Amino acid sequence: MQAERTRGRRCPPWDEPGRHRKDWNVEFRSLEDRGVLVIGVSGRLDSTTSGALEKEVRRQLGTGHARIVFDLSALEYISSAGLRVFMMAAREVRGKGSLAMAGPTPHVRQVLDLAGVATFAKMYDTATEAVEALNQSSH
C-alpha cells in the first residue's frame, strides 16, 4: 500500500533492497567440501555488509556451484538485508541444486525462522552435517 506523502516531496519506495557499502564488520570464508560450497559468514550481516556477501555469492554461482551451505556459526547478527542475500542464492540454485543453513546462534535462528527461511533452505546444526546431507541428496 502506498503511504501518505504529506509534505509533497518525492518519496522513494520504502523497504526495498538498500544501498550497499562494504565495510569490515563482516568476514566471509568460502571453501569446497566434497563438491559442496561452504560459505562461512562471521560478524554483522546488515545493510552495509550484505552487498559484499551478495557479490561473493554471485561470484561463486558464476563458477557453477549450485550446492551451497551457509555456515552461520560465527554470525553474530543478521537483518533483512542479509536475509535477502539468502533468498537470492536460493532462487539462483532452484531447480539445479540446493541451499542449507548451518549452526545459527539462537538469536540468528529466531530471525531465520520469522522470515521463513526454512521454506527454501534446510537447517542443520553444523556445516559438516549440512555437507553430508547435500551430498546424499544429490546421489
Added chain:
Amino acid sequence: MTGQMFVTLANRLPEIARLAGLVDAFGKAHGLSSEVIFNLNLSLDEVLTNVISYAYDDDAGHDVIVRAMLDGDRVLAEVDDDGCAFNPLEIAPPDIQAGLDRKGAGGLGVYLVRSLMDTVEYRPERERNVFTMRKRHAGGAHPGTTMSPVG
C-alpha cells in the same frame, strides 16, 4: 548510565553499527537480556535502514534522533527523523509461507519489527516522523529520570 539514551545519528548506514554498540552498552547496563538487546538492535536497524535509504531525496546531511528508555517493565525505543512523511505500518506484510514465490521484495524489515516488538506506533509530528517501539523486558532495574546525551 541513566535509564535513558539519546543518540543523534547522521543519515548514513554505517551509523547503525555504531548505534548497535551504544544500545548494547545501554541494555547491559540495565540488565536487559541478550535476546531483548538483539531484538531492539534489529528493530532499530530495520527502521533506520529504511529512513536513511529512502526518506531523503537530497544529498544533504540530516540528523536522525534515537531515544531509548526504560518504561516500567518495558523498554521503549524511538526513531525521530525529518525525512518525507511515511507510515511504514501501512505496508502489507509479506507472505512468509510463500517462500521464494512471495511477491515483491518489500516489507520484510517492517515485518520483523512488528514480530519482535510488542507494540509499534508511527506518528507525524511537526514535520518529523516519530516511530516508537516497545518491548517487555525480563530484567531492568530503574526507570529513567534524566536525559543522557551520547553520540
